[in-house]
Amino acid sequence: MKRVFILVLDSFGIGYSVDANVFCDLGSNTFGHISEYCYLGKANVGRYGPLYIPNLISLGLGHIYQKMYGQLPNGIIGSSNIISTHGYLSELSLSKDTTAGHWEIAGSPVLFKWDYFDNKKNSFSDLLMNYIIFKCNLSGILGNCHASGTDILYNFGELHIQTKKPIFYTSADSVIQIACHEEIFGLEELYQLCEAVRSILDQYKLNVARVIARPFIGENKFNFFRTNNRKDFSKPPNGITIMQKLISELNGQVIAIGKIADIFANVGVTKKICAFGLKDLMNCSINLVKTAPSNTIGFINFVDFDSLWGHRRDFVGYAQGLEFFDNQLPRLLHSLYDDDLLIITADHGCDPTWVGTDHTREYVPMLLYHKKLCNKYIGNRKTFSDIAQTVAKYFALSSMNYGISLL
Missing domain, CATH: 3.40.720.10 (Alkaline Phosphatase, subunit A)
Structure with a gap:
């Protein structure tokens, strides 16, 4: 064996x-x-x-x-x-x-070189984000910056609950991370959004390694925490x-x-x-x-x-x-x-x-x-x-x- x-x-x-x-x-x-x-x-x-x-x-x-x-x-x-x-x-x-x-x-x-989002603020271009907003029927997005997983929820989590606008952020890695409240926005809705973003990146030949769904729960910025339902939408090898x-x-x-x-x-x-x-x-x-x-x-x-x-x-x-x-x-x-x-x-x-x-x-x-x-x-x-x-x-x-x- x-x-x-x-x-x-x-x-x-x-x-x-x-x-x-x-x-x-x-x-x-x-x-x-x-x-x-x-x-x-x-x-x-x-x-x-x-x-x-x-x-x-x-x-x-x-x-x-x-x-x-x-x-x-x-x-x-x-x-x-x-x-x-x-x-x-x-x-x-x-x-x-x-x-x-x-x-x-x-x-x-x-x-080969991945595509990165180097700007610490306004990390994703207006052209890309406007297209994502249009194709995914969003009212808008929050974040659009480099951030840690804890800071992004502290800074934007409450506004997300009020508006249901997904939170987009990135890091030094080739990644788009999307944080949404698991109950208010919906877990399956978050997965569908990430899958759509993955498809858009591939369609326009943007060589981004991963789109990561970052669901969280909690009532306010002092008790938000990410759940175990993270999911990565990666390029194939x-x-x-x-x-x-x-x-x-x-x-x-x-x-x-x-x-x-x-x-x-x-x-x-x-x-x-x-x-x-x-x-x-x-x-x-x-x-x-x-x-x-x-x-x-x-x-x-x-x-x-x-x-x-x-x-x-x-x-x-x-x-x-x-x-x-x-x-x-x-x-x-x-x-x-x-x-x-x-x-x-x-x-x-x-x-x-x-x-x-x-x-x-x-x-x-x-x-x-x-x-x-x-x-x-x-x-x-x-x-x-x-x-x-x-x-x-x-x-x-x-x-x-x-x-x-x-x-």
Whole structure:
């Protein structure tokens, strides 16, 4: 029985990459800075003491960092019994967003430029917005700016309730986000609006990676909060992914948990499982390991690290999330069959101690566990697509266009 499980710790970078200066991220280090802040006791509430993730360390995470920087992160104790093939990956894609990171993991790096909305205010052109308003029969829109998910609701949520005008906003990523009250505007109405906007962008060949539905509830700006009914309307991958190869060449299954299906516009996905929150995502992952048939790729995104803690610059929440994930890892490892391949990685960085609220250009860890593989340090790999090439060789599929197998 051959199965692969890819766990993406969304935004868990391990230090700025060689091209980080291009992205103004020179000095960022998600793993290193979280460890440092925990060790120095900078948390006012919520947790105390050094970051404690012994199972990730036993998989080689600390050893990777030590090889990169000549020392372990502050407060991290190394392991004398590493049980995985481990190293770190450079990103080949020309951007540092979720879509590019995941597509590259799947073997289709983004070697072209996305279209971005660079203006902090009046981010979307009058021509585009007037057309959207006309085609979608809207009375108008609110926002039209760069903003965080919390600030946009605080500033425009009450006016949205009064007018029912959807809130449009963006970020440093190639994205249009649309926030609407789930009950007053309607969840299905929001999805239909986002789908229409996606269609308009594609019609006019605007190369925008995602349109994201951001439903929220609450009565006023002091208690608005986003619900778990987020939905991404993405462009389909620009090349053949490892998931598509598994389906076409082996009639295999690709089971996506979390937002994976949305990231790939459902291309190369045979089944999707909705899960929200770290606990639910981990439980679904463990259940998948226990039940998935042969010739399956299980692809899971742990979004909370990015959306709840990275972007919100909450290193305490991030640390607690890592410790919870680490605590649950033995349950997952013990559920693996002898021939299973487990890959733990990330799609970009989002250093919670860094300036601003955007992603950070960083290397990501590559932890590859198989019960019959020995401990091996593989150093720096030149593309996330080494993961896809490894999976292709494991399943004896035709080769991917990018990447070098680790097997």
